[in-house]
Amino acid sequence: MRRLRPWLPALAWAGLIFYLSSRSTLPVEPxxxxxxxxxxxxxYAILGALLAFATDRSRLPMALAVGLGVLYGASDEVHQVFVPGRSPDVLDWAADAAGxxxxxxxxxxxxxxxxxxxxxxxxxxxxRA
Known part of the structure; x- marks a missing residue:
């Protein structure tokens, strides 16, 4: 459990992103x-910060945090193909990756x-002494 603890906030945030992506409409209007x-x-900036914290605490390279975040953004866009009323957008993924x-x-x-x-x-x- 000790090794998993730094990753829990990132996992929870990723879960929230997945939940919101699963909805046909979002509660916030543009x-x-x-x-x-x-x-x-x-x-995705929040996700990136949480992943950076987790990799730092786990003594893993920061490139892993970037890679996981960018890949999760891509998977989120693919996921939206299967959600009625939603569609993937490469510019959304670019914004995810930039965040x-x-x-x-x-x-x-x-x-x-x-x-x-x-x-x-x-x-x-x-x-000081």
Whole structure:
């Protein structure tokens, strides 16, 4: 269970995405042009951040988080072929992939800055004594 724990938030979010993709209509009406692309980007950015966290905690390469997120976005578009009233859209998948990639890049940058700050703090610790 300990190895699975970091992956649970990503799995739960992926489940929510699957549930929403299974619905013929969504509860939110488009509010502006390209609203659906922004929604796809946002939902998959959250998934990307959760996958980045899981791979980081599992000591796995960040490329795995990106790959899993992008593949899940593609599978979501294929899934919509089988949902009445829905259809796949390559631009939706592009928004999904962009969201995952952006979140993983931001997570990687945050982690490297955090590590650099810790290293700088450790180097200057003799000054505090």
């Amino acid at each position: 509010r502006f042009p390209y609203f659906d692309k922004v929604a796809h980007f946002s939902a 995952v990639l952006t979140a993983c890049l931001l997570y990687t940058r945050w982690r490297s800055r955090r590590a650099a700050a810790r290293a700088a703090g450790a180097d200057a610790s003799f000054l």
